[in-house]
Amino acid sequence: MPDSSSPIYLDNAATSFPKPPEVGAAMHRLIQEISLSPGRSAHRFSLAASRVIFEARELVADFFGCPDSSRVVFTSNVTEALNVGIFGLLQPGDQVLTTGMEHNSVMRPLRYLEKTRGISLTILPTDPSGNIDPDDIPRQLNAKTRLIIINHVSNVTGAMADLGAIGARKGGALLLVDAAQSAGVFPLDMEAFGIDFLAFTGHKGLFGPTGTGGFLLRQGLVVPPLTMGGTGSNSELEEQPQLMPDCHEAGTPNTVGIGGLAAGLEYIKKTGRDTIRRHEARLTRILLEGLSQIQGVTVYGPPPSDTRGAAVSLTMDGKSVADLAFLLDRNYGIMARAGLHCAPAAHRSIGTFPQGTLRLSPGFFNTEGDIRTVLAALDQINATR
Numbered sequence: 001m002p003d004s005s006s007p008i009y010l011d012n013a014a015t016s017f018p019k020p021p022e023v024g025a026a027m028h029r030l031i032q033e034i035s036l037s038p039g040r041s042a043h044r045f046s047l048a049a050s051r052v053i054f055e056a057r058e059l060v061a062d063f064f065g066c067p068d069s070s071r072v073v074f075t076s077n078v079t080e081a082l083n084v085g086i087f088g089l090l091q092p093g094d095q096v097l098t099t100g101m102e103h104n105s106v107m108r109p110l111r112y113l114e115k116t117r118g119i120s121l122t123i124l125p126t127d128p129s130g131n132i133d134p135d136d137i138p139r140q141l142n143a144k145t146r147l148i149i150i151n152h153v154s155n156v157t158g159a160m161a162d163l164g165a166i167g168a169r170k171g172g173a174l175l176l177v178d179a180a181q182s183a184g185v186f187p188l189d190m191e192a193f194g195i196d197f198l199a200f201t202g203h204k205g206l207f208g209p210t211g212t213g214g215f216l217l218r219q220g221l222v223v224p225p226l227t228m229g230g231t232g233s234n235s236e237l238e239e240q241p242q243l244m245p246d247c248h249e250a251g252t253p254n255t256v257g258i259g260g261l262a263a264g265l266e267y268i269k270k271t272g273r274d275t276i277r278r279h280e281a282r283l284t285r286i287l288l289e290g291l292s293q294i295q296g297v298t299v300y301g302p303p304p305s306d307t308r309g310a311a312v313s314l315t316m317d318g319k320s321v322a323d324l325a326f327l328l329d330r331n332y333g334i335m336a337r338a339g340l341h342c343a344p345a346a347h348r349s350i351g352t353f354p355q356g357t358l359r360l361s362p363g364f365f366n367t368e369g370d371i372r373t374v375l376a377a378l379d380q381i382n383a384t385r
């Protein structure tokens with residue numbers, strides 16, 4: 001039986017683990033050394049906290065090709081960021097184009113607005129791997145299309161949307177990108193891809209802690225805030241200030257988390273995003289090739305390639321995906337996720353609804369040995385069906 005003495009984490013699509021040691025160290029330092037209420041007072045601690053947030057904003061702007069860091073807004077995760085974009089940008093009567101691969105953090109607000117505000121939804125179909133055809137976009141655009149919402153990399157199949165081709169076909173609509181699975185691994189340049197609203201989460205490929213995320217707004221685009229309150233600026237006003245980013249950042253921010261996110265970004269810069277991408281691509285290739293040798297295993301998603309995310313979904317004949325995840329954890333110390341991965345639409349698209357899949361999602365800190373171990377474990381489970 002493969003060695004289960006040291007657990008193997010293969011659930012990086014949920015949240016990356018471990019984090020680089022620099023992330024914890026930065027957070028520890030911040031909570032020990034400074035009070036954490038930026039922009040509220042003029043004393044040295046408050047100024048130091050403001051600097052932490054400012055520097056993180058600059059790093060994020062640079063990372064995503066945004067020329068002005070005041071267009072970067074921090075939220076507590078990508079779900080909150082997506083809600084700001086979806087609720088803020090859509091008016092009754094608007095049409096939204098989205099895909100059959102979206103996460104519920106997009107689908108649930110859209111379905112709510114469809115029911116309550118008369119938004120019309122057009123879902124672009126996908127092939128069985130989860131790829132959309134960008135040429136479908138111009139065929140669906142009309143004068144009412146306000147927003148195109150695209151999941152850059154699927155958390156179910158790893159399929160990557162061609163943002164360059166999509167941006168070139170968006171017509172008069174705004175392009176909103178859910179970069180939850182791609183940020184930190186694949187190049188994402190707002191200007192180059194024509195992205196108007198880019199939503200990211202901090203705790204996956206960016207190596208920040210949970211409770212961090214945000215969005216970047218294209219210059220000139222105004223989105224009303226979802227949350228209003230104290231910002232530390234324009235305190236004489238009883239109305240929410242218009243100023244970016246304060247307008248979207250009411251309430252005391254997560255300074256420790258944002259400082260940790262900045263350390264994660266620094267780590268990626270130091271390591272090289274392409275080094276991370278190549279390592280994950282290599283592990284994914286080994287995993288996919290190994291799975292193809294196990295009879296009775298069906299893999300969903302694109303073949304190995306440089307433009308494929310690391311999430312790998314599979315089913316095994318004669319075993320439920322819940323059993324597979326349970327056996328991997330209990331008998332082999334391997335942590336994976338089973339089910340719908342908060343993306344029922346994606347499972348409908350690839351034909352695995354409602355049972356879902358077992359998802360293995362390697363990350364930068366996994367090794368080839370980890371992948372060989374999970375392959376051996378699945379082989380063994382398969383042999384005992």
Ligand SMILES: Cc1ncc(COP(=O)(O)O)c(C=O)c1O
Pocket residue numbers: 013014077078079080103105151153154155178180181201202213342
């Ligand atoms: C594609 C996608 N969108 C949105 C989310 C939601 O992320 P968070 O829970 O950080 O808001 C996830 C996380 O699983 C995801 O994979």
